[in-house]
Amino acid sequence: MTTTESAPAPVDEVVLEAVGLTKHFPVRRRLRSLLSRTPTVVHAVDDVSIALRRGRVTALVGESGSGKSTVARLLAQLYPRTAGDIRLHGTPTRVRGGRPFRAYVRRVQLILQDPFASLNPVHTVRYHLTRSLRIHGNAGTGPDGLEQALADLLTRVSLTPPGRYLDAFPHELSGGQRQRVAIARALGANPEVLLADEPVSMLDVSIRLGVLNLLQDLKDRLNLAVLYITHDIASARYFADETIVMYAGRMVEGGDSETVTQRPAHPYTRLLTDSAPDPERITGAGSNATGAGERGHGEPPSLIHPPAGCRFHPRCPHAMARCATELPPPIPVEDGPGHWAACWLFDPATVAARDAAPEEAAR
């Protein structure tokens, strides 16, 4: 077997951590802005901090364009970052290609949304998996060792009997089977961290649950730290231990998944849960998780000139004057361990004023 069944490290140990991660993409400047000294950038990700722990799934939830994929690519070291730190087992890590990058991806593997795009159509499953096993030094000894490692990988992702799939081309497989091959290829590295960027959103709704169950099973058996990126907050409740919500490049709420999805605090998270009310939707009809309700409450802001203060304030039904000028820090929400919201509604002074004069505060 190429992967360790029982890793010695304890569950909950932080494996990979983002601290104040920031990414601004430069954009092509118009003639007028060429005269300005301030460079024009897309504020894709600002000050994001996440700790991925062994044996736990952390969901990163938000609508399209909120910066989720950029966080995944930063954590995979595919983009240089503008600011912040990425720590692997506590050690600040910055790799740009070459041997250090290969050593990093051996431990941190990225699974993409589209298994069609991520598997080369001219190569068989055997080719894809052999390449991964060889690159990461897990191909066993001799031809028999390789065959065993290939069979083990396919068994691990429930593509059995392995002989039925090894010599298949991607187009001969269903979407779910292709995503399982992509997961097997990631496991070929024997990683500690899986960064799963919308791993089921392109799959038929009827097979999403099977692939999420597989990821959950792998997380448990291999003690993996998993980042699960999704726009579907209902699936985060089902699949993730912890949920972090992003809006317009910033984290706005976090905590254990049950609390965040069942008692959302930030007005944006409430909007998301209102537009995705049915947790069973993951197995049934209605795959559009961004939902009409959410869009009905306005559009996300420009990330070239994001709003000052809280980025959600132009859409927020509860916005107060300070929301337009002061960036809210993460504030504990006193209803569950670790639950916080970056929202002035939870500022102790605001809460005290509301409790003292509830009608005035509501105005």
Ligand SMILES: Nc1ncnc2c1ncn2[C@@H]1O[C@H](COP(=O)(O)OP(=O)(O)OP(=O)(O)O)[C@@H](O)[C@H]1O
């Ligand atoms: N290479 C790039 N150059 C310029 N802007 C970019 C680049 N990549 C992403 N962006 C911008 O950064 C913002 C965040 O994009 P990102 O893809 O991370 O969001 P997302 O939440 O993953 O959305 P989706 O679910 O649609 O993938 C968007 O405004 C996007 O247009």
